[in-house]
Amino acid sequence: MAHLFDSSALKSPLPGVIPELGTRFEDAGYELSLVGGPVRDLFLGRVSPDLDFTTNARPDDIIRIIRGWADTFWEIGREFGTIGMRKGGFQVEITTYRADAYDPSSRKPAVAFGDKLEDDLFRRDFTMNAMALRLPSMELVDPFGGARDLHAGMVRTPGAPSTSFSDDPLRMMRAARFASQLQVQVAPEVFEAMRDMAGRIGIISAERVRDELTKLINGKAPWTGVDLLVESGLAEHVLPEVAALKLEIDEHHRHKDVYQHSLTVLRQACELETDADGAVPGPDFVLRFAALMHDVGKPSTRRFEPSGSVSFLHHDAVGAKLTAKRMKALRFDNDTIKSVARLVELHMRFYGYGDAGWTDSAVRRYVNDAGPLLERLHRLTRSDVTTRNRRKAERLAFAYDDLEQRIAALAEQEELAAIRPDLDGEAIMALLNVSPGPVVGRAYRFLLEERMENGPRSEAEAAELLRTWWSAQPESSMQDTGLSPDTTEKESLRGQDGSGTNAKDK
Structure with a gap:
């Protein structure tokens, strides 16, 4: 299904970077389409700063077309056919048409480039993300009824849900995330596949699961997404x-x-x-x-x-x-x-x-x-x-x-x-004539407890309290022996059973 997209229906104008990039690819003899979430967002009246495009151009061709036009570009995803770039305030990914094959025991696909836009759309997760906007002609390509499903508030897959989830089990969590973010429902056949295949989420890395969960929790209605995780059995695994x-x-x-x-x-x-x-x-x-x-x-x-x-x-x-x-x-x-x-x-x-x-x-x-x-x-x-x-x-x-x-x-x-004791560590050491060590920590905790219990005091009052506390500590009477209070405390801890005998002497 293809027809011209009515851009006048948008609540905000289409960013100029989109048709401009389309014209560059057309002039170079290649196809280019805005695809996935950004197209879905156009129907929702919003424009994302992250734009995804797909093309029949190979990575070397993509670089040749954008070089000198993009503010910057990178090749991190090159082996998957993706070239990233930044233009103005937009972050852009341009990916060569894909026709991947998946190993059932792994999430990693065997990357295969395709030649047709429709084949690329078929491998995408949900129908609402399997729409494309050909550029610069503004022709909407919607072979799987994504606009219909989006309008109905229904999550469906382009092909059989079991095949889609087998290819990438994280898509099951993504369905729950969409329920939270877009306040949509999953189709009965999608829910059934989620329930039957929930255990396959185990092959997905913890980091990818975490990222989907975070997006779900931060959605408009996270309770609906969580409930879908629980009812489908996915929550038992994540x-x-x-x-x-x-x-x-x-x-x-x-x-x-x-x-x-x-x-x-x-x-x-x-x-x-x-x-x-x-x-x-x-x-x-x-x-x-x-x-x-x-x-x-x-x-x-x-x-x-x-x-x-x-x-x-x-x-x-x-x-x-x-x-x-x-x-x-x-x-x-x-x-x-x-x-x-x-x-x-x-x-x-x-x-x-x-x-x-x-x-x-x-x-x-x-x-x-x-x-x-x-x-x-x-x-x-x-x-x-x-x-x-x-x-x-x-x-x-x-x-x-x-x-x-x-x-x-x-x-x-x-x-x-920011409740703190009325004297800091430096003041405590100066007043007690001690070096950094456990004694200072004990004195600090004593003053903090006093601060909690009785509120703030003047520096003079706090000093008097500290002197009184110090006079009752065993280390204070040992300062004239030449031993440091910290050494005395260690000896005290060894003989803390009250027998006067160090543990090492027993």
């Missing part, structure tokens, strides 16, 4: 902790559906993101993934109590460890792992505030423990309220409002965002 949240509900319904609760928390966390000028601009992967994973410790900590209730003691700490382990397996970077796991660990900290109230010291510890994650923790904690009991929901919201107000009030008086 996010088994989430799949395990579908706990069997006991006959007395003594606890809520943890899985559905987690999807609701994810949705509510997305709703609490702020724009680029706010504290947590969306999409925020750390907040969203913590919302999804916050209760993954519940399946292994569930206990039915004699009273008839159900408990999940320490599920926050267990969940933080499970989350970190899964993210490491998916090759996430250390900073992201630590941030998400820390939020999971802290998500229960607030509960009890409304009943017993907190001292200023407890508020300081809450802020200090959250550190730079505080704004995300605010949103995660609020998102975790999914009760249908309006009175309970209002009580929790009021309590958290009160906590945030107290944090703001204390912040006006103290530097809550």
Whole structure:
């Protein structure tokens, strides 16, 4: 199916780089078409800064045509027929028509160049990505009904789904990602193939799975994409902790559906993101993934109590460890792992505030423990309220409002965002006449504890507190013996059983 594309229907003008590049290839005697996601995006009224083209020109020909016109170009994907370039604000990839063959035991194709645009489109993942715009004629080539499926909000494959997913199993996760990003549904035959072939995702590298998962979580409706992963069985291979949240509900319904609760928390966390000028601009992967994973410790900590209730003691700490382990397996970077796991660990900290109230010291510890994650923790904690009991929901919201107000009030008086002892390490060493070592660390922790408990003090008050603390330490009385406090501490640790005998002498 081919017809002229009505560019006047676009919400924004077609970038000049597209027809200009098409003219260069036509003048050189070659075909060129805009293809894949950028064509799909034209139907959605948006233009991506990343543009994909396909051509019957071979890599050497592509380089000859763009040399001197492109701002820069690179040949990293040359063996796959791809030449990359940058022009203005656009990053462009131009790939020779492909007709690859796949080894069922591997994702890597045996690269074979093709000669026909239609053959190249057939090997693409979904019909909505198997459309091309011939240039510079603006002829739309849509042999598999991609525009129809996009309009219907349906994910279909150009050929049999089983063949497409066998060629590249990551396409199954991509279908779930599209459900999240574009808020579309997968066709019944596509879902059936995903369910039957879910285990084949195991041949895909952790890094590629991670990248698809990140895009899914950052989509417009990540809860729909996650649900598709779970229902198809893919989650059992890539996010088994989430799949395990579908706990069997006991006959007395003594606890809520943890899985559905987690999807609701994810949705509510997305709703609490702020724009680029706010504290947590969306999409925020750390907040969203913590919302999804916050209760993954519940399946292994569930206990039915004699009273008839159900408990999940320490599920926050267990969940933080499970989350970190899964993210490491998916090759996430250390900073992201630590941030998400820390939020999971802290998500229960607030509960009890409304009943017993907190001292200023407890508020300081809450802020200090959250550190730079505080704004995300605010949103995660609020998102975790999914009760249908309006009175309970209002009580929790009021309590958290009160906590945030107290944090703001204390912040006006103290530097809550970066709580430090009233004396730094240099001042501690000078005052105690000690060298860097364990003693300084102990003194620092003592002053930090005092700062948390009682708020800021003057330098003189802090110095007096430190002298009092130091006078009670065994090292202080040994300074005149010629031994350093650090050496004394090591000797003390050897004989810490109280017998006065060093462990090495026993």
